[in-house]
Amino acid sequence: MPSINVVDMKGSNAKTIELNDSIFAIEPNEAVMHQMVVLYLANQRQGTQSALTRSEVSGGGRKPWRQKGTGRARQGSTRSPQWTHGGIVFAPKPRDYSFSVNKKVKRLAMKSALSSKVAADELIVVDKIACDDYKTKTMVEMLKAIGSEKKTLIVLPEVDSKVIKSANNIPGVKTCQYNEINVYDILNADKLVIAEGAIAKIEEVYA
Numbered sequence: 066m067p068s069i070n071v072v073d074m075k076g077s078n079a080k081t082i083e084l085n086d087s088i089f090a091i092e093p094n095e096a097v098m099h100q101m102v103v104l105y106l107a108n109q110r111q112g113t114q115s116a117l118t119r120s121e122v123s124g125g126g127r128k129p130w131r132q133k134g135t136g137r138a139r140q141g142s143t144r145s146p147q148w149t150h151g152g153i154v155f156a157p158k159p160r161d162y163s164f165s166v167n168k169k170v171k172r173l174a175m176k177s178a179l180s181s182k183v184a185a186d187e188l189i190v191v192d193k194i195a196c197d198d199y200k201t202k203t204m205v206e207m208l209k210a211i212g213s214e215k216k217t218l219i220v221l222p223e224v225d226s227k228v229i230k231s232a233n234n235i236p237g238v239k240t241c242q243y244n245e246i247n248v249y250d251i252l253n254a255d256k257l258v259i260a261e262g263a264i265a266k267i268e269e270v271y272a
Contacts, residue, residue, distance in 0.1 A: 066090070067183055071190045071261055076210030079192045082261070084183065085268045093177040093184070098248055100166060101174040105249035110162040119144050119152030176271060178251040187256050189213055194260045196227040204231045208238070211258065218254035220246055222262030243267050 066083040067090045073079050084090065119125070125144025132139055146154045182188040189211050196203045208214055216237040221228060229240045239250060243263040251257055259267075 069183070069188065069190055071192050072211055073192050074194065074207040074210065076212070082190065082264070084264070085272055088176050088268055088271050089179050089183045089188075091176050091180045093181040094173055095177075097170050097174040098177050098181075098252065100170065101178075101248040102252065104164060104166060105247055107162045107164060112160045112162050114157045115159055116153040116156035118154075118156045119146060121156075122150065122152045124150070172271060174248045175246070175251075178248045179257075179267075182251060182257045187254075189256055189258045190261055190264060191258060192261050194219065194221060194228055194258075195225065196231045199227055199230050201231050201234045204228070204235060204238070208235070208258075213256035213258055215255040216253065217256045217258055218246075218250050220257070220259040220263045220267075222260050222266055244270070 066086050068081050068083050070081055071079045119142070122144045125142040129140045129143050130137065140148075142148075142151075144151045146152055179188075191207075191211065194207070208217060217239070219228070219232060219238065219240045221240060221242050224242060232238050232240050239254070241250065243259075243266045246267075
């Protein structure tokens with residue numbers, strides 16, 4: 066089992082814990098992680114882009130000039146795509162970009178993402194993440210003390226409005242609960258900061 070140091074909010078080592086092999090020490094599968102990232106980004110797309118085809122734009126009912134004898138190219142409508150104010154060829158229409166993957170792939174991708182963070186030494190476990198008040202300064206000081214001043218994903222064992230709102234104003238910092246984490250957010254963060262209580266719950270879910 067891989068072991069990792071648990072630090073407090075001031076950056077001091079508190080203790081060492083063992084991590085579950087089957088979650089934090091597997092060989093990362095890049096293919097399934099890529100698939101989950103594509104899934105996440107596809108599901109974020111609104112799919113509301115729309116434009117008008119030549120049959121939907123107004124006007125163009127009359128043939129602009131006779132077929133032959135003018136010396137100009139033959140034209141059937143002023144709303145053909147080559148005309149100003151004409152329709153769009155293969156115009157985009159509202160569509161749903163989302164797709165789904167099976168549960169085994171999701172679990173493997175999550176374990177791969179967590180294991181890759183451990184392997185890259187980008188996982189930081191904090192014994193307890195808490196704020197006495199709504200103060201951004203508290204969270205900034207904690208991140209500085211534990212060496213996570215870039216893009217950071219903070220994972221909590223439960224909803225803590227003081228921690229969440231205190232971290233909201235820090236650029237590049239995102240908070241979530243253990244049951245809301247996704248592969249995209251994990252891989253997108255430079256450091257993954259997890260409260261010790263959330264580690265136990267993640268192992269309970271994915272073991």
